[in-house]
Amino acid sequence: MKILVLNAGSSSQKSCLYDITTPIPNLAPQPLWEGKINWTQDQNQAEITVKTATGAKLQETLADDSRQVQFAYLLSTLINGTTKVIDNLSAIAVVGHRVVHGGEDYQEAVIINEDVKQAIAHLCNLAPAHNPAALAGIEAIENSLGNIPQIAVFDTGFHSTLPDAAAIYPIPYQLVEQGIRRYGFHGISHQYCANRAAEILGQDLQSLRIITCHLGNGCSLAAIKNGCSIDTTMGFTPLDGLMMGSRSGSIDPGILIYLLQQYNYSSQELDNVLNKASGLKGISGVSSDLREVIAAKDQGNQRAQLAWDIYVHRLRAGIGSMLASLAGLDVLVFTAGVGENSPGIRQAACEALGFLGLKIDADKNQHQPIDVDIATSDSTVRVLVIETQEDWAIAQKCCQLVQQ
Template sequence: MNILTVNAGSSSVKVALFQGSLEPTTSVSIENIGSTDASLIPEGKYGSSGTAPVEAVNHAEAVKQAVKWIYDQTNIATIDGIGHRIVHGADKYFQPTILDDSVIDAIDQLKQLAPNHMQPSLDCVNELMNEYPAVPQVACFDTSFFHQIPEVARTLALPKRLRDQGIRRYGFHGLSYQYILDNFAEHEGETAANGRVIIAHLGSGSSMSACLNGKPLDMTMGFTPASGLVMSSRSGDIDPGVIDFLLSSGHDRADIQRILYKESGLLGLSEMTTDMYTLLQSEATDPRAKLAIDVYAYHIRKTIGAFSAVLGGVDSIIFSAGIGERSAEIRRRVCEPLEYLGIKLDPKRNEGGERLISSVDSDVGVHVIHTHEDRIIAKQTLSTIKEEK
């Protein structure tokens, strides 16, 4: 079986090829879509070929070129299925779903819930549906992991007439969380994975989830991926009154969306960059960088405390995604003040990037797991296609 996975971001797209027993063969990303700086970045065993400039005026053109690159490099004869990461399934889609015109139309109606993520995904879907009409394609939803979240955690304190329209907390990064829990169970055992687990997916988009018995009980992201923790350029949770204030100050809807999605978070706090590494390098001489880091770590620590209350304690904490996997300093700043919860890091393990970074006398296991959303997309795509046959 040859399965392609497609993961579209606001200005990027990653396509990966999985073969046989769903082992990743290779992948390629196209970054800076719509810019003169657009580039094709090979990964896996073809990564040594290096980054190359590419013309990619939009996501449709980018995904077409990415798939062509995989065909050219691997000489595969056929594609048996294509899986797409779709950020928002709202209250309509709870499991992977074969894409057809009606499903695509329904997803299109949801795109206003996550416009920076959904439109690029739809552009990729439409391009590949046109290019490969005979190949089954599957939508894999980031929200489905949280489908059975307890009512008390998913409900917003709004009038019933609005809640009946599907306005509730959904949660995101679900494909990542599913992979992390599966991987945790594989390496640490089912008992550990079924314990009181807090997962921190810390990347350009950051979120956290509290899990018990392998299922989520709560999460930081809510109705849209703009909510929750401080992120690279997204504000995270803010007082709803701020929106009213901005409207009364003359800002229109597009302006407010740009501010909250693209000008806030680490970028808004530091006034310099979205990149955590750059901020850490600058904090000694730039108080804005220090403030951005302090606020970022503070909200993660606060959430660990809140989630420990939800879970009745904590057995394991897992860091993942770009910042969570690569920044020993952020992990240290998050964990050191939490010794009262029984959390103790081993400095050498943490700096060395080991999988288990807690000390031998820590009551809580602290782990670092590389997330692999594409593997979950491939797995869900293959199983969904088999079920349809």
């Protein structure tokens, strides 16, 4: 079964094509084809890159075309030219989409119909950088592939098991009844990494207390017990929790009241400050990319050093709160761009957990470990670096739903 997966963001559209045989394998196979559209900052140009399992590559820049035209071109590389991997687009059996926010109504993967599309659209104001992009991808598939089955897999779904004490904010209860609560995000990644951790360790997932650290441009933690999410750092929106690339994470809500009252900030200005001008970017003044912040720090940039220090402090504090929810810890997992590629962040996070008996092997930590345990043999907590496979997890759910 050939499954096309779309993972949409505000400035990019990642796609891949899997050919899945039954039974569905646990480990992610190499995609037949991977395609990506990056839109430039002014949105006028689309940088298209494609690679295939056979090693074929393509790079193109399209200008002044609609996103629908750009996406149709990307799909055409599946059947034309050096990157051809199938004879006809009709060979694709189903298309899966990562949808960031599913609200209270969508906790499992669903086949997309008009009701689902309307629900995704209704939640756009809660995930403005992602839900609109997912809708655009759904419509692009309708335009390019017609009536093919499409499936939405929701990032919020894994966190639907949060107990009320963790999910409900201490606000007037009528607001809770209006759907204002902690939803949590990165759920596809957190769930995949928990399952993969159990596989790597050869243990039953139900027996493990796991903290998964999804650290990328967006960052979140999850506390996982009996295979279920029982706490997480992101909240009503993906803005809550840890310090991120350009997002503030948790701050005193009184700051917002102050800015509104004293400086007449508009809602749009607040949104821009908190989502696009804060985090590593806002503190360092250098970049939202941790690699560039580290380079500036190493050259003596004091604001970059401060950005690092705040990032580490908040990461440690977040792990501590997840630890309290679990009442112990068996496995600590690092994943996503920073988690997988920054030995310094892993080291800094783990240094504060020595009181648990957690010890990491400095040599293993430095050598870009993927899907391995970097803890020492005598560590009381296993520490894993896992390559997150969101696209593969989406493909698995699509296959399961189609078979059902």
